Amino acid sequence: MDKILEVENLSKVYGHGCPSCFELTGPDYDTNICPNCGSVVAAHNVSFELFKGEILGIMGESGSGKSTAVKCLNFDQKPSTGRAIFYDENQQHDLFSLNSAQQRKLANHRFGMVYQNPNLGLNFDISAGGNIAERLLMSGVKNYTGIRCRAKDLLSRTEVLTERMDELPKNFSGGMQQRVQIAKALATNPPLLFLDEVTTGLDLSVQAAILDLIMEIQQEMNTAMIVVTHDLGVIRLLAGRTLVMKYGRVIESGLTDQILEDPQHAYTQRLVASAL
Amino acid sequence: MSASYPFGFLDEYAKKEVRRSALKAVAIPGYQVPYSSREMPMGRGFGTGGLQLTLSLLGKGETLKVIDQGSDDSVNAVNLRSFIEMTCEGIHTTTRTDEADFIQSRHRIPEKPLREDQLIVLQVPYPDPLVIVEPSEDKRKMLHGEGDYSRLLVKLYEDIVKFDEITISHRYPTRINGHYVIDPSPIPRWDVPKLHQSPALILLGAGREKKIYAVPPYTNAEPLAFDDVPFRTEDFIDKTGQRRACNRCGCTSSFLDEFVDSNTGEKVYQCSDADWCDEQRSTEKSESIDLEEREVANG
Numbered sequence: 001m002d003k004i005l006e007v008e009n010l011s012k013v014y015g016h017g018c019p020s021c022f023e024l025t026g027p028d029y030d031t032n033i034c035p036n037c038g039s040v041v042a043a044h045n046v047s048f049e050l051f052k053g054e055i056l057g058i059m060g061e062s063g064s065g066k067s068t069a070v071k072c073l074n075f076d077q078k079p080s081t082g083r084a085i086f087y088d089e090n091q092q093h094d095l096f097s098l099n100s101a102q103q104r105k106l107a108n109h110r111f112g113m114v115y116q117n118p119n120l121g122l123n124f125d126i127s128a129g130g131n132i133a134e135r136l137l138m139s140g141v142k143n144y145t146g147i148r149c150r151a152k153d154l155l156s157r158t159e160v161l162t163e164r165m166d167e168l169p170k171n172f173s174g175g176m177q178q179r180v181q182i183a184k185a186l187a188t189n190p191p192l193l194f195l196d197e198v199t200t201g202l203d204l205s206v207q208a209a210i211l212d213l214i215m216e217i218q219q220e221m222n223t224a225m226i227v228v229t230h231d232l233g234v235i236r237l238l239a240g241r242t243l244v245m246k247y248g249r250v251i252e253s254g255l256t257d258q259i260l261e262d263p264q265h266a267y268t269q270r271l272v273a274s275a276l
Numbered sequence: 277m278s279a280s281y282p283f284g285f286l287d288e289y290a291k292k293e294v295r296r297s298a299l300k301a302v303a304i305p306g307y308q309v310p311y312s313s314r315e316m317p318m319g320r321g322f323g324t325g326g327l328q329l330t331l332s333l334l335g336k337g338e339t340l341k342v343i344d345q346g347s348d349d350s351v352n353a354v355n356l357r358s359f360i361e362m363t364c365e366g367i368h369t370t371t372r373t374d375e376a377d378f379i380q381s382r383h384r385i386p387e388k389p390l391r392e393d394q395l396i397v398l399q400v401p402y403p404d405p406l407v408i409v410e411p412s413e414d415k416r417k418m419l420h421g422e423g424d425y426s427r428l429l430v431k432l433y434e435d436i437v438k439f440d441e442i443t444i445s446h447r448y449p450t451r452i453n454g455h456y457v458i459d460p461s462p463i464p465r466w467d468v469p470k471l472h473q474s475p476a477l478i479l480l481g482a483g484r485e486k487k488i489y490a491v492p493p494y495t496n497a498e499p500l501a502f503d504d505v506p507f508r509t510e511d512f513i514d515k516t517g518q519r520r521a522c523n524r525c526g527c528t529s530s531f532l533d534e535f536v537d538s539n540t541g542e543k544v545y546q547c548s549d550a551d552w553c554d555e556q557r558s559t560e561k562s563e564s565i566d567l568e569e570r571e572v573a574n575g
Contacts, residue, residue, distance in 0.1 A: 100418070100422075101421075101422045104422065104424070126430055126434055127434060127437060129433075129437065130430050130433055130434050130437070133429075133430055133433045134426055134427065134430045137426035137429045137430060137433070138424065138426040142429075142502055142503045143502060143503045143504050144433065144436060144502040144503075144504050144505045145504050146504075147433065147502075166437050166438075
């Protein structure tokens with residue numbers, strides 16, 4: 001299998017940081033706030049690999065650092081330390097050594113991000129079609145008819161009524177907004193997609209439809225995805241492999257079935273037991 | 277009127293600073309150079325940016341033309357002109373485009389093509405075209421630096437979706453020398469092609485926003501557009517498909533102003549560029565005189 005992403009020792013500290021930050025925080029100390037300097041260790045030593053067409057789940061309670069890890073990879077935040085290599089069509093990109101223009105270009109062309117809150121991923125002042133157009137224009141497409149066709153295709157693919165493509169997303173329901181966000185993320189056919197709590201806050205039937213859509217996209221386009229969620233059901237359904245995070249550390253990782261059936265770490269055991 | 281003021285009203289250091297900023301603006305076509313816009317004896321927003329450029333660059337013996345919306349006689353133009361006359365002893369003023377070495381203008385570029393030995397200064401209210409899509413100046417600077425103007429194109433996209441055409445009538449975002457996009461001050465779309473490969477230096481000054489930028493001579497200036505929805509200028513076609521003509525001089529190739537005749541209540545069209553209109557009328561008259569003379573001679 002082809003590797004698409006390799007993350008090594010990714011760490012993110014909010015605050016000044018001190019030499020003992022990493023020693024005095026973590027699941028063993030039941031905190032991610034350094035008692036010495038007060039910095040928050042959002043993520044520490046997160047390492048994993050991702051292969052083409054694979055879905056990796058990152059699970060954990062809120063504040064465990066799962067979103068931080070993904071936001072660093074999508075260049076929304078700067079990591080404190082760590083390395084990430086993106087393998088793209090015979091090219092390797094050392095993500096955190098690129099300058100900001102290169103990072104933005106890569107994120108626009110090759111990554112897709114779907115946020116929990118459509119407010120973050122969509123511009124509510126422009127139409128649904130315009131949101132998709134924005135991403136296409138960023139990647140250098142300059143043909144109006146071409147952009148219209150592509151936006152229409154994507155919206156019908158994500159089951160948004162194409163008659164509503166010129167409406168503002170704020171008139172849409174939450175589920176529809178999420179679909180537009182997914183369509184926008186897919187606009188440039190990215191090989192790598194980040195999904196941050198995409199179904200949280202939606203009602204059950206809409207959740208099911210969105211999850212179906214995500215699986216179909218993965219099968220059709222062989223897109224690699226990182227799915228961040230605290231919902232064990234989503235992990236069970238989508239992810240082949242899973243990382244479990246707590247207080248910024250990865251405490252367990254492996255095949256999803258294995259983790260859910262035979263959890264090793266006490267926290268994972270509690271988590272699985274409480275959900276089932 | 278006399279010179280109890282230093283030549284050019286501003287002190288030498290202030291003029292030097294403006295000139296240095298203007299040089300930098302010419303060196304980086306389209307880049308908005310910050311400068312410390314001085315207090316002028318008139319409110320910001322009345323052309324103080326253009327005025328400071330004019331006062332810093334104008335020299336003794338040079339001939340100045342000041343235009344406001346194409347006209348030399350409107351209040352703004354008259355007041356700016358008399359202020360410059362008062363503070364710059366030894367300069368000449370004119371209303372004729374081809375007699376001027378130096379033109380300060382608001383909202384228009386003259387119809388008559390400018391020459392290499394001429395210079396035009398435009399007064400700018402809002403220098404940054406990205407201000408409509410990005411409120412944070414920090415982020416706008418990043419977008420300019422990376423040449424990322426996709427959000428402006430999204431604005432054009434939304435226009436075409438809603439109205440089937442691009443509805444920006446003035447301040448049309450224009451890309452200079454393949455990188456920076458400028459707000460070419462409130463000139464109509466009609467004047468935007470005049471920026472492209474212009475033989476004359478075009479300087480733009482925003483007094484309130486404290487920015488100077490430039491379109492150097494013979495530099496590319498492309499208005500933003502889509503491959504299949506090109507930029508177009510005003511066509512002045514009436515209901516019958518005819519190109520409207522100036523009511524005064526009959527010209528059918530100039531930018532027209534529309535106004536309502538207060539007696540008849542009808543819409544009237546007239547050249548916006550007053551000097552151009554006068555010139556058309558005088559050539560027309562001299563032609564008709566020629567014709568009469570010939571008729572007399574023949575008769």
